[in-house]
Amino acid sequence: MSNSIEIPFSTTLMVRDTCLCLHVQRAARALARLFDDALRPAGLTNGQFSLMMSLNRPEPPPMGPVAALLAMDQTTLTAALKPLQRKGWVKVMENPRDRRGRLLSLTTEGKAVLAKALPIWQSTHAMIDGNLPEGGAARLRQDLQALS
Amino acid sequence: MSNSIEIPFSTTLMVRDTCLCLHVQRAARALARLFDDALRPAGLTNGQFSLMMSLNRPEPPPMGPVAALLAMDQTTLTAALKPLQRKGWVKVMENPRDRRGRLLSLTTEGKAVLAKALPIWQSTHAMIDGNLPEGGAARLRQDLQALS
DNA sequence: ACTAAATACATTGATATCAATAGAAATGAA
DNA sequence: TTCATTTCTATTGATATCAATGTATTTAGT
8 A cells, every 4th residue: 555656776777777867977987087086187077178278269269158168157267267367377358359258368377277187188098099999988988969 | 377277168168068977967867857756646766666576585685785786886885775664655774684784675555656657667767768769778788787 | 902003984175067047248039 | 438238257056977995795816
């Protein structure tokens, strides 16, 4: 006479084994830890590295396109810029062509930090790449692209 | 006479296009938003769904193995359990066999919430699956597994 | 049994993430 | 021009994430 709504354990196992969201979140956490550890001597997290690298352009981009490139909420980008501004690695200035907007650029010091981090990224990425099956990296990137 | 250490724009483009960490983080954010939106009527986030589903077992598991299964830090799990305990969906009890440890279990109400969320997961996952190339989902899971 | 080491978890502090909301500026329609 | 709408960003509040650290308990070596 149980009123409880039970999900069979077999269903749990099926969800665990097939859920792409779970698989991606797990890989995201594991890779984030790996790159965070590797980049720590450079003073960057994986997210800060990706953000700053995306700002290394000929022309300072506004926030919207950067958030879209990183597939993150604009409010997340606003928050993520704070510690980088505080450290003097990123400059946020008003867009003279559209005073609602901001233009993001690396400072000279920011570029130096990024340059120091680049070889760490290279060796870490090469290591991961080597652990994937032949052609796995390219295939993986393509599949992930289809998700976002 | 610039002292600044410049990374070529071409390198930036290469990193953007090849970095597996960035690709996975992007996909993770996009998928999280997708499932969060879909699961909102059920009152769950994607992470809470995965966590609660992993607790739907015959025997209440301790925290360590659950954190390992989700590839998350144990301190993250401690924090993630708080709102679920507060809502009365998850029970955390002392392990009588090892008083350092805790055993995690779903409450009756928690099981009901999870049961309501399950069909949402199914339809959302089916939609994603359909957007991937033939056999893409299985291949993707395998590649992601190799990363964590 | 005693003690050192290992294990399991909690707390704190910092950053990351997004929904909801609000403000300011640009755009478009009249 | 005027005003309603849209666009761009910031703020607030809640949860997520992990490093560093601390505490309690168990385990292992003696």
